[in-house]
Amino acid sequence: ECAHLLLAHNAPVKVKNAQGWSPLAEAISYGDRQMITALLRKLKQQSRESVEEKRPRLLKALKELGDFYLELHWDFQSWENIVPLLSRILPSDACKIYKQGINIRLDTTLIDFTDMKCQRGDLSFIFNGDAAPSESFVVLDNEQKVYQRIHHEESEMETEEEVDILMSSDIYSATLSTKSISFTRAQTGWLFREDKTERVGNFLADFYLVNGLVLESRKRREHLSEEDILRNKAIMESLSKGGNIMEQNFEPVRRQSLTPPPQNTITWEEYISAENGKAPHLGRELVCKENKKTFKATIAMSQEFPLGIQSILNVLEVIAPFKHFNKLREFVQMKLPPGFPVKLDIPVFPTITATVTFQEFRYDEFDGSIFTIPDDYKEDPSRFPDL
Template sequence: MSVMSLNDIKAEYPLHWHVWNNNVDELKRTLKNEQIDKEKIDPRGRTPLMLAVKLSHIQCVKCLLAAKCNATYEFEGWSIVQEAVCSGDEEILTAILEVRDLQRHVQRVTHVPKLLQYLLDAPDFYIEMKWEFTSWVPLMTRYCPSDTYKVYKRGANVRIDTTLLGFDSNQWQRGNRSYIFKGSKDTATMIEIDHETSEVMIEEMNNEIGDIIGIPPPIGAVRARLNAPVITNNIEMARISFERNKSGIWGWRSEKSEHISGYNCKVYGASNVEFVTKTRMDHLSEEQIRIKQARTPLHSFLGIADDEYVPNTEIVRTPTPQMIENNEHQVEEEDSASNSSGSAASRHDITPEEYFSEIDLGGRDIGRPKKVTTKVQRFKANLWLSEDYPIRLQEQVLPILDLMSAMASPHVSKLKDFITMQLPSGFPVKVEIPLFHVLNACITFGNVFALTTPVDNVTTINEDDRITCIVDDRCFDIPSHYTNRDADTRRQLPLEEDDMLQYAIEKSLVETSGGACGIAEGSETERVDIWEALRGQAVGADSNVLTEEDEQMQRVLQESLCGARVTSSPTSDDDDGGFRFMDPDLAMALRLSRQDQQQYELDRKREEEMLEQVLKLSLQEH
């Protein structure tokens, strides 16, 4: 491939060229041309906005954002927001976050009416989706919750009931919410009903957005991001293959089938399911990297510790026993640009002719040198497919999953990505997939058309050749005695990167680190919270923003370790063991776990006393 000349670059990539040279006046002039492609991708996969962020040209960034360039663009798994974090520039990150959040809101409120209109012609139905979370980490599974989404669909109206709302600083957060979507040709109404507080929030969604003012992110959240690694998690879908599971032994083996929710299902195993975690620390100092990557016993136990950053090296870590048992594998590799000093690389290290030509740069790049750690965990996924299921995946279920994703359910997005692959024929009645580092999900579709268990306002129709149902309009009514709450449109943004929530959660854990769940570190007065132990972070160090997936793992780990703690003296029957304000079911599980641990300690103490007595008798005989 020949090298492009400067004149060819100016003609082919005019916006990129002005960004490269940080020529703001020419950039503004060119953007006035309505025919210009503001989202054109250069040979390195970058739009003009991503290039401006990578080069840390703040005025170009603001100019492109004012021209409504896409701030949600991603390339090779890295978003513009993440590139802004890696730039280490507070002003750039603030500007990108403000516009990105605004664009996400606009995409959401314009996309929902289209989804509901798409559902209009699909047959009405009722179905339940049961989510069960499990883990290979000891004690964790018993504290993982389950939830059942109840989905009602009639025409362009959809109602989704859920009880698992999220996570707070102590436990999985429970509630009783209904999300009702009412659609028409160009508009939709989203109604959130809180059945515990008897409050209702109503939000209108349509294609005519009008003028919406962006809200700058809190400065504390921005700075917390800049002091935390950038982490992405994804499942490598392209490598997954499906194979029919076998039953029986040796020569009598046959293809496996099971009855799930009353339907005969073929059982498939998915191989090469790789959960990939990438961590970038371009913007962190070597001291920050060293602190964040310090090993602890808990790091090694979980198999999620990072090795110390060493430029241009590849590290393959021996799998832990837990990984071997769960068929998991981890690989870590480091990637850096040609400038290995750790300082921001100048764009002049690469000429424009080199950058804009489709030639191999030999690992070099513009901007700061990359410091990337990649970890791969291999899982087994299973799939139960039925040829006779009365619900259609494409026309009925997938639009519902899109709506649930709009409700800020990132785990639903992972399910959608998985079942939209090229699956074997049939409806996925049951699916087992990995969600996070140590957390799996089992999703089962059931009670279709209310066939198994009767449901209020759903009437099952069993005809000779098919089964359907009628969903009453009353399912989508607001209870008359409920009170309205003003809609905060920005509050409805997806929560996978809700900085303030993540920041507040970690701060609360730091403040309570001296409590019963603290882990001794050095002296008795030095105690760290669960996440500090996982990070190997010193007490009192700056808080970091957690990714939602790591935040969720933290919630469960904390409860698991709290449940396993041993008190110094037996508790009375009236003692609540510190679980007074928890969900009753969770509190009971924690009490039982503590009692089991105490019994184990008592048995071990008796064995030691018996051994000591035997030794004394032995000495007396001699």
């Protein structure tokens, strides 16, 4: 009753506790299907509303920014343990961004890991600031000549299938801790040490070492049966050997609500008087694995780059629905040394680090047609199931 009352008053579903768990994570652990569905729907609604709330500010910032072409290169390392449910990542990619007025186009080559076989794609993401919010963001598959609108209202069936997947998978939480982060100048030379300064693309940059960057990841599975765990393990083993999920009949089955956990014996007084961040756990007994990884990273800052950090943050915020760009945006928001980060290492997932390089930048003008859907492309709402 409390949860439904909070949802009715639009309480933020995205909020997390000190351990990084959201209300949705706790609902999955508890196992009530109706509550998981209600939270998932509200989370998606609030995400759409958040995008719309920021839209006027973003459009104003884009309008004031000159028109340009920007090229980013991504190189991903150490991806031997693919995190389940992240079916697409980009181990190596060249991204081309075109910005004109309040329109943005991102061209990318996609690596498809649906069946653990590297497949290059030819995709374009287009943000049309003049279009209605529900139609402003589309992804084009330039090989298949189809497109899909992003932020579309999901069907009942799509939501139910997503709930099935959530109820049959591990719950993940990953937090990038930047509390103790510091930057020191990188050195070069054997006998005579000096500060490292090199060209990155067309820009002279000072190199820094990033110290104290910690990724804390947690994985829970108290809501899973032995059968679920064995099935998930079989899926991962099949994928690692180049198998195909569809061929193995690993499609999610309809999940029923779990038997509620035993009634807890914690009193209200015990709960509210607990140390901050260490409240007693309510619900099912935790089955949780924790992992802390300290990242050794470098960053190259250039005073010559024509764009300021706030300008690139606005562009990245527009394309933030794509996970790796959101990670880049979060990293660039940190208190960095002077200049613009033309090359940086960022932890993207618990086992994956990306080196991002801003290779080229120029102010330019473009044919407006590159920001529209070609006439011969057909709409396919199910082309990209994880967008």
